[in-house]
Amino acid sequence: xxxxxxxxxxxxxxxPQGEAVRHALGALGFEGVQGVRxxxxxxxxxxxxxxxxxxxxxxxxxxxxxxxxxxxVDLS
Amino acid sequence: xxxxxxxxPGSNCDRDLAVAFEAAGADVEMVWHKDTxxxxxxxxxxxxxxxxxxxxxxxxxxxxxSPICQAVKAHATRGGYVLGICNGFQVxxxxxxxxxxxxxxxxxxxxxxxxxxxVETSQSIYTxxxxxxxxxxxxxxxxxxxxxxxxxxxDSLHGEERVAFTYADNPNGSMDDIAGILSQNRRxxxxxPHPERAADSGHGGTDxxxxxxxxxxxxxxx
Numbered sequence: 001x002x003x004x005x006x007x008x009x010x011x012x013x014x015x016p017q018g019e020a021v022r023h024a025l026g027a028l029g030f031e032g033v034q035g036v037r038x039x040x041x042x043x044x045x046x047x048x049x050x051x052x053x054x055x056x057x058x059x060x061x062x063x064x065x066x067x068x069x070x071x072x073v074d075l076s
Numbered sequence: 077x078x079x080x081x082x083x084x085p086g087s088n089c090d091r092d093l094a095v096a097f098e099a100a101g102a103d104v105e106m107v108w109h110k111d112t113x114x115x116x117x118x119x120x121x122x123x124x125x126x127x128x129x130x131x132x133x134x135x136x137x138x139x140x141x142s143p144i145c146q147a148v149k150a151h152a153t154r155g156g157y158v159l160g161i162c163n164g165f166q167v168x169x170x171x172x173x174x175x176x177x178x179x180x181x182x183x184x185x186x187x188x189x190x191x192x193x194x195v196e197t198s199q200s201i202y203t204x205x206x207x208x209x210x211x212x213x214x215x216x217x218x219x220x221x222x223x224x225x226x227x228x229x230x231d232s233l234h235g236e237e238r239v240a241f242t243y244a245d246n247p248n249g250s251m252d253d254i255a256g257i258l259s260q261n262r263r264x265x266x267x268x269p270h271p272e273r274a275a276d277s278g279h280g281g282t283d284x285x286x287x288x289x290x291x292x293x294x295x296x297x298x
Contacts, residue, residue, distance in 0.1 A: 014179065014182065014222070016182050016183070017184065061141070062137060063133070065170065067169070067224070067226075068179065
């Protein structure tokens with residue numbers, strides 16, 4: 001089974017990388033990009049029977065820093 | 077006084093930090109990240125600058141979960157002294173020993189230069205040889221030094237006078253110009269600037285020397 005963890009900076013936390021991407025898109029002539037937030041996607045290859053609670057614990061302990069980041073887990 | 081300096085794969089200021097402690101009169105023992113215990117009789121743990129584990133995932137995140145950091149956390153919980161510099165500060169926030177987090181610099185660039193720091197409190201063993209309001213020149217060298225904390229945390233840092241140093245001219249977007257903070261018991265200091273790089277006349281500046289000398293004299297008398 002696989003889990004996909006999406007980690008994003010929380011709303012209100014400055015994302016200078018996203019801002020730089022927004023500026024670069026504007027410079028390329030793409031108009032109307034009002035905001036860019038950059039995050040990361042972490043794919044986990046898991047043994048059968050790994051619970052969603054286990055993945056949540058992984059997020060809380062290591063994969064995300066909940067002071068600044070939020071996360072979402074998709075299991076498939 | 078005995079200091080332990082933690083070494084992670086990718087640490088690069090560990091020896092500089094050890095030299096600064098030794099020059100102030102401390103006995104220093106280096107400890108490897110896989111060690112599970114600190115050497116006996118350690119008064120202060122130094123968590124050095126560098127790029128522990130290549131800054132993978134987040135700066136300091138993997139180091140914060142290494143075996144030695146469990147021992148460092150226990151040492152801090154017991155009321156032990158810990159000094160985290162640069163990547164060491166990032167590690168201390170990742171362990172939760174200090175509040176907040178260090179984000180990518182607002183200007184996105186790695187910054188390596190000497191900056192003016194204002195001492196905000198002399199009420200700690202680290203800053204007691206400075207006066208609040210003193211401006212000292214200390215080098216910074218970081219890509220992720222932009223201090224972030226929520227409003228409640230900032231309020232308590234200010235209210236308890238736990239901001240140790242601020243930038244005179246904020247280089248990285250840190251909230252409230254914060255460059256270094258103390259723990260609630262004032263025994264843990266985390267700071268992005270490098271006092272160990274301004275601790276010998278050969279460095280081109282010696283404004284960091286007072287920090288190490290103060291620590292050594294306080295912990296030797298203890």
